[in-house]
Amino acid sequence: MNLSSSQRKYLRGLAHPLKPVVVVGHEGVTDSVMAEVGQALDDHELIKIRFGDFKEEKVALCEQMIKHSGAALAGMIGHVAIFYRPKRDLSRRKIQLP
Secondary structure, X not given: OOOOHHHHHHHHHHHOOOOOOEXXXXXXXXXXHHHHHHHHHHHHOEEEEEEOOOOOOHHHHHHXXXXXXXXXXXXXXXXXEEEEOOOOOHHHOOOOOO
């Protein structure tokens, strides 16, 4: 999924008040973390993921999570990544991209 720069900017604005729902800790990106990312995207469409550890590897870990979840990276601010994946059912989508 590719986002234009204006869509990424729009999503970053929507994500500003959100709290991180997934934290990557000392064990890294495990199957349970990937399951949690998938569930959070199913529930919210737009989520924040905080990197508590593995801060130097966060770009590679984000790419791994994108491949696995089918989401798009809307932005990364410090040690927090913003992921977006629209719901499959058009009538249930909460976010309409510009």
